[in-house]
Amino acid sequence: MTKAKPPKGLKGWAQGRSLWMLHFCTGCGAIEMPPTMTSRYDMERFGITPMATPRQADLLLITGYLTVKTLKRVIRSYEQMPEPKYVVGFGSCTVNGGMYWDSYNTIKRLDLYLPIDLYIAGCMPRPEAIIDGFTELIEGIKKGKFDGWIRYKENLEYYKRNQAMVMDIRKWSLDAELAERIWNEVQEERRKRFERATVKHVYELAERIPEGLPK
Amino acid sequence: MNAVGLNITWIIFMPILVIIIGLFYLGAARKITARIQNRYGPPIYQNIIDVIKLFSKKNPTNHGVMFSLGPVMAFSGMLISLLFIPIGNKALLSFNGDIIVLLYLLVIAPLGMALGVGEGGNPMGTIGIARALTLMLGYEVVLVISIISVILYTGSASFMEIIKMQSGGVGHWFIWPLFLSALAMDMALQGMLGEKPFDQPVAPHEVASGPMVEFGGKYLGLLQLYHAIGIVVETGIFVNLFLGGGTLFWWFVKSFAVFFVALLINAVMPRFRIGQAFAFFWTYPAAIGLIGLILVAILK
Ligand code: SF4
Numbered sequence: 001m002t003k004a005k006p007p008k009g010l011k012g013w014a015q016g017r018s019l020w021m022l023h024f025c026t027g028c029g030a031i032e033m034p035p036t037m038t039s040r041y042d043m044e045r046f047g048i049t050p051m052a053t054p055r056q057a058d059l060l061l062i063t064g065y066l067t068v069k070t071l072k073r074v075i076r077s078y079e080q081m082p083e084p085k086y087v088v089g090f091g092s093c094t095v096n097g098g099m100y101w102d103s104y105n106t107i108k109r110l111d112l113y114l115p116i117d118l119y120i121a122g123c124m125p126r127p128e129a130i131i132d133g134f135t136e137l138i139e140g141i142k143k144g145k146f147d148g149w150i151r152y153k154e155n156l157e158y159y160k161r162n163q164a165m166v167m168d169i170r171k172w173s174l175d176a177e178l179a180e181r182i183w184n185e186v187q188e189e190r191r192k193r194f195e196r197a198t199v200k201h202v203y204e205l206a207e208r209i210p211e212g213l214p215k
Numbered sequence: 216m217n218a219v220g221l222n223i224t225w226i227i228f229m230p231i232l233v234i235i236i237g238l239f240y241l242g243a244a245r246k247i248t249a250r251i252q253n254r255y256g257p258p259i260y261q262n263i264i265d266v267i268k269l270f271s272k273k274n275p276t277n278h279g280v281m282f283s284l285g286p287v288m289a290f291s292g293m294l295i296s297l298l299f300i301p302i303g304n305k306a307l308l309s310f311n312g313d314i315i316v317l318l319y320l321l322v323i324a325p326l327g328m329a330l331g332v333g334e335g336g337n338p339m340g341t342i343g344i345a346r347a348l349t350l351m352l353g354y355e356v357v358l359v360i361s362i363i364s365v366i367l368y369t370g371s372a373s374f375m376e377i378i379k380m381q382s383g384g385v386g387h388w389f390i391w392p393l394f395l396s397a398l399a400m401d402m403a404l405q406g407m408l409g410e411k412p413f414d415q416p417v418a419p420h421e422v423a424s425g426p427m428v429e430f431g432g433k434y435l436g437l438l439q440l441y442h443a444i445g446i447v448v449e450t451g452i453f454v455n456l457f458l459g460g461g462t463l464f465w466w467f468v469k470s471f472a473v474f475f476v477a478l479l480i481n482a483v484m485p486r487f488r489i490g491q492a493f494a495f496f497w498t499y500p501a502a503i504g505l506i507g508l509i510l511v512a513i514l515k
Contacts, residue, residue, distance in 0.1 A: 038254070052424040080276065
């Protein structure tokens with residue numbers, strides 16, 4: 001089997017010059033998208049237009065923090081997009097959790113779950129930074145530099161395992177059998193760890209009781 | 216022999232020419248809308264890049280045989296309609312009654328879309344196509360009324376004959392004697408082109424681009440080509456009936472002018488609800504068209 005490669009030449013050029021974007025406006029960073037799209041910064045001049053459905057999109061833009069619940073929707077949308085497809089993480093929240101670094105229900109590092117091609121850092125990044133990021137993305141795509149979807153397919157097991165740590169990945173995943181298997185493994189592992197923890201805890205308690213008893 | 220060779224070249228060359236010019240129309244539409252909104256806008260050839268990209272996409276989702284046949288049917292339906300439209304005083308198929316045949320052929324494309332969307336099974340697509348067919352019910356009536364008044368005025372139902380009767384300068388165009396019919400038809404055209412007060416079928420914010428919702432990659436590419444031809448065909452009907460056809464260059468200039476008017480309205484209008492749009496078509500444009508028809512019948 002030959003290794004899949006990102007498009008180059010005419011195809012790569014067309015892909016770079018016409019990026020249709022599915023912007024997943026989950027976090028507060030999304031508020032910087034309207035100025036980037038409208039009169040002042042106008043990103044349509046680079047051929048970047050928002051699209052309504054993942055079937056038509058080339059670029060998944062994730063604007064900010066993701067709760068575990070939303071992550072599932074994001075991954076489902078990502079898997080429905082036709083190849084070649086690109087993911088851009090937008091804002092510090094996607095890099096390392098940002099100001100939600102100790103939150104109990106958001107994910108901290110997006111690249112554990114999805115193959116990120118480019119980060120635009122900042123909390124929130126200004127439209128200039130967004131445009132700068134997009135121009136870099138366009139230049140990179142023209143040269144065939146970004147290959148996120150290929151990495152995702154090759155390391156599907158890694159990504160699926162990470163996803164299974166935080167949510168139920170059965171029934172909708174790209175490779176249903178693999179997802180089922182990984183889900184069961186992760187569950188098994190979890191049960192064992194829990195059992196071990198409980199047993200240890202009981203022993204510890206039992207040891208401690210005599211000491212704690214009043215004389 | 217030479218004439219036959221020329222004809223064959225024209226048959227092969229014309230659809231390609233129309234597709235490319237149609238894509239440029241779409242690009243110009245984006246640019247003009249951008250300028251009206253005080254933006255810089257994409258380059259005018261942006262839609263050609265989009266089509267190249269869409270056709271180079273890999274493994275778009277397919278839901279079954281009818282799903283892939285739908286866009287093909289829409290595209291080929293428009294291509295067949297194109298044969299009946301004289302472009303630059305040259306029609307590939309021309310006989311008495313071709314206007315009526317064209318009216319039937321124009322319906323093939325939305326029906327093809329409906330079949331494809333049905334197989335996709337997305338509720339957004341179903342709503343979109345239901346809106347498209349409802350809208351069609353609205354504007355077809357107006358379209359037929361104004362076409363009948365032209366047929367009544369000229370006594371002929373052939374595009375070539377009607378164009379011939381209008382030859383001899385701007386003063387001979389039918390837009391002057393049949394002004395009311397032309398006005399009604401221009402309103403119907405706004406609905407046919409799917410420009411703004413009547414873009415309910417594809418409204419991205421309401422039904423996620425409607426019929427196109429499940430199509431991606433090459434299917435969407437085919438639909439773009441269908442849209443490009445559709446613009447030329449639909450404005451072409453108006454140009455041939457009311458603006459006197461013309462040589463190749465002037466034909467496209469006129470057709471773009473008709474499209475330009477639609478664009479300007481598109482850029483400043485909000486969207487009707489589908490019920491409002493339907494009611495609108497059956498009141499004002501239909502009334503204007505009927506008055507035009509009655510005037511033609513009396514004054515003829
Ligand atoms: S990076 Fe900052 S602006 Fe963006 S989603 Fe996180 S907290 Fe909000």
